[in-house]
Each structure stands twice: as structure tokens, then as C-alpha cells.
């Protein structure tokens with residue numbers, strides 16, 4: 001069966017009926033759940049089950065939310081967890097269903113001082129946005145005291161994934177734009193990642209093609225067909241980064257989100273063009289990919305072509321225009337980041353783990369250089 005299709009939500013009924021499942025924990029973004037139409041299918045299927053709901057959490061998973069979810073799980077002992085919503089609800093579902101059953105505390109596992117040795121509670125994930133691809137990855141993001149961690153491991157992959165484009169039909173334009181940008185950037189970063197292999201490159205290529213070709217319509221004139229394409233793009237980008245992880249623009253994005261309140265996908269997109277131009281200049285001396293600079297240049301050329309351009313400069317400008325067309329700030333300056341001190345702060349708080357996947361070696365200096373060029377361009381453009 002195709003993993004992404006309209007009407008897929010009905011599978012939840014079979015999953016709930018199929019095995020001996022009586023106690024259900026819903027990790028749910030209640031607003032999205034009601035608005036997207038999933039409640040109409042899931043609520044009747046929950047009849048006859050004992051159901052607990054965990055929905056009191058903030059955007060971007062925090063340790064305190066994980067701990068409260070685990071406490072609820074320990075009281076209710078669910079035999080299945082259903083996570084439904086955007087990336088936050090999905091990541092929380094992954095974290096709670098996996099960490100609740102371990103001998104070590106959530107904090108120990110998050111900080112890497114203890115590992116997971118028990119299988120989690122069966123988990124069904126149902127995204128209501130087309131963007132994060134969290135349903136397809138074996139990691140989950142969580143913040144401890146403002147610091148970003150990624151909990152990774154094969155057992156973090158959900159047991160069941162339901163991607164139903166119909167659930168995204170009523171998604172507001174702003175969320176469609178930000179999450180769609182995340183999918184597009186994840187595809188691009190995966191394609192140039194040092195961890196890319198034939199399989200991930202196949203996923204990433206298709207994700208970029210679908211996202212770049214449909215994001216403007218998805219925001220400005222959505223149809224179900226366009227929504228389907230964005231859901232597929234997001235899911236494939238998830239499969240791609242599940243293999244490669246993300247790179248420079250994600251590494252730079254976390255402080256842009258936490259310090260300036262800029263949604264994740266938009267924060268990532270702000271540095272995508274500058275990093276595309278930077279990576280295009282890779283040489284054998286600063287190449288981080290063992291396949292050599294020529295391999296990286298081939299991948300960049302592919303990205304340039306997928307964006308409908310002939311040069312990295314043109315591709316970067318096309319990307320910026322696309323971001324503008326969907327109503328998002330397209331440069332750091334437009335996002336209110338205008339001073340060198342602000343840039344220095346962003347570069348200083350870069351996520352070094354993610355940056356290590358970038359195909360061209362970066363230094364604080366080279367990053368500052370690249371971002372300030374774009375800052376000045378942004379100012380002169382307007």
C-alpha cells in the first residue's frame with residue numbers, strides 16, 4: 001500500500017481493532033486534531049477503549065513536557081500511543097512512548113549518559129502538517145534548558161505511520177509555508193550531506209522536485225493534488241534525512257528560532273541560499289565529503305537544476321523569490337536580523353553536530369562572511 005494517500009486515516013480503525021489494545025494514550029495537538037478532520041474518524045474508533053490525552057505542551061518539545069507525558073504514561077499504562085499533530089506532537093509521542101519504559105531517566109537518555117534497552121510502547125504517528133517528516137525518522141528533538149538535543153536510535157522509528165494529505169487540506173497558509181520550507185530545505189541539505197548515499201539521494205531528489213514545484217501553489221492556491229505532493233515531499237525528505245541527518249542551515253537555525261521566535265522552517269530557509277552559494281565553492285582542501293569536491297559539486301549542480309536555475313547564484317535568488325512569494329521573510333534582514341552582533345551570536349551558537357554533516361568545512365569566519373554578504377544584499381534589496 002502507498003504510504004501517503006488520501007483516506008489513509010481510516011487505517012487507525014484497523015490498528016486499534018487489530019490487536020489487544022485497550023488503553024490508548026493520545027499525544028495530541030487538540031486544535032489541529034479537531035480542525036484537520038482526524039477526530040471524526042478516530043473518536044468513534046476509540047469507543048470501548050480507555051483513553052488518556054496528553055495535550056498540554058508548548059511548541060518545540062521540552063524536557064518538562066516529556067517528563068509530564070512519562071508520568072501520565074506510568075499512571076495509565078497505555079498499550080498503544082497515538083501521536084497526532086505537527087512535528088512537536090510527533091516528536092513528543094516518540095520520546096514519551098520510548099523513554100517511559102526505560103530503566104534510566106529521560107534526562108539521562110537525552111544527555112547520552114544512559115541508553116535505551118527496552119522496546120517502547122507501540123506508537124502510531126499521524127502528521128497534520130506537511131513538513132517535518134518526523135514520522136519517517138529515527139530521531140526526536142528535545143530542548144533541555146534552552147539547549148537542543150536529538151535522541152536517536154533505531155527504536156525511535158514509529159511502529160505505524162499514517163500520512164493522509166486530506167488532513168492538511170485546511171492548514172492555514174502560514175503553517176503550510178513554514179512547514180513546506182522545512183521539507184524543501186531538508187531535501188536540499190540531505191542531497192549535499194556528507195552522509196548521502198544512493199538511497200537517500202533518490203528520496204531527496206524527489207522531495208526537492210515535489211516541494212519546489214508545489215510549495216507556492218500549496219500556500220496561495222491549494223488543491224488536494226498539491227497537498228498530496230507536499231505530503232509526499234515532506235515524507236520523502238524525512239526518509240532522506242533519516243539516513244543523512246541535516247547540515248549547515250539546520251545547524252544555524254536553532255538560535256534563530258529560539259532567540260527571534262522565527263518558525264523552524266523559515267529559520268532554516270533564511271540561510272539556505274547563502275549556504276548553497278558557500279557549498280558551491282567547495283575545493284579539495286576544504287571538502288568534508290570523502291568522495292571529494294567533484295562529488296559535492298555534482299550534487300550542488302543537481303540542486304541548482306531542481307530549482308530551475310543554471311548557477312548557484314541564480315538558484316539562491318530563485319529560492320529567495322520563492323520564499324517571498326509564499327509570504328515569508330526571505331533574508332535575515334527581512335526577519336529583523338540586521339546587526340553584525342546578531343549574526344555573531346547566531347554563528348557562535350551553531351549546532352556543531354549538524355554542521356559536521358556539511359560538505360564544505362566551515363569556520364566562524366567563513367560563516368560570518370557568508371551571512372553578512374546576504375545581510376547586505378537583503379538590505380539593498382529592500
Ligand SMILES: [Zn+2]
Nearest residue numbers: 132182186264
Ligand atoms: Zn527541519
